[in-house]
Amino acid sequence: MFRWFGPSSSAICALALAVSLTACARKSQDAVVTGKEYVPAQTGTTAIADNQLDHEQWIVEVEMANRLKGSVPVEHARWESLKMGDKVKVSYSQGKYTGTIWGIEIQ
Numbered sequence: 001m002f003r004w005f006g007p008s009s010s011a012i013c014a015l016a017l018a019v020s021l022t023a024c025a026r027k028s029q030d031a032v033v034t035g036k037e038y039v040p041a042q043t044g045t046t047a048i049a050d051n052q053l054d055h056e057q058w059i060v061e062v063e064m065a066n067r068l069k070g071s072v073p074v075e076h077a078r079w080e081s082l083k084m085g086d087k088v089k090v091s092y093s094q095g096k097y098t099g100t101i102w103g104i105e106i107q
Contacts, residue, residue: 025093025094025096026091026092026093027091027092027093027094028089028090028091028092028107029064029065029066029089029090030064030065030087030088030089030090031062031063031064031065031087031088031089031090032062032063032085032086032087032088033060033061033062033082033083033084033085033086033087033088034061034062034063034069034084035060035061035084036058036059036060036061036079036082036084037058037059037060037061037071038056038057038058038059038079039056039057039058039059040056041054041055041056042054056076057073058073058074058075058076058078058079059071059072059073059074059079060072060074060078060079060082060106062088062090062104062106064090068101070090070092070101070104071104072090072104072105072106074106078106088106088107089106089107090104090105090106090107091104091105091107092104092105
C-alpha cells in the first residue's frame with residue numbers, strides 16, 4: 001500500500017520549499033515617499049464585512065529609483081514623521097521569474 005506521509009514525502013516537501021525560496025530575491029534600495037494613507041478601524045454593532053478592518057492602519061506609498069511603486073504599512077509614529085518627498089531606504093522581495101514585488105519594508 002502506498003503511504004502519503006513518510007520519509008520520501010518530507011524530502012519532496014523540503015525540495016519544493018527550497019525551490020520556492022530560491023525563486024525570489026530580497027533587494028534593498030532608495031525610495032521616495034509619494035503619499036500617505038490612514039485607514040480607520042470599523043466600529044459599531046454591525047457585523048464587519050470581509051474587506052473591513054478591526055484595527056487602524058497607517059500606510060505610506062513609496063516609489064523606488066527603478067520606478068517600482070508600493071504600499072508599506074508602518075507604525076503610527078513613523079507615519080507621522082514621514083512627509084511627502086522624504087527619501088527612505090526600503091527592502092522588498094521580487095519574484096525571479098515574474099518580477100512581482102511583495103513584502104516592502106522601510107528600514
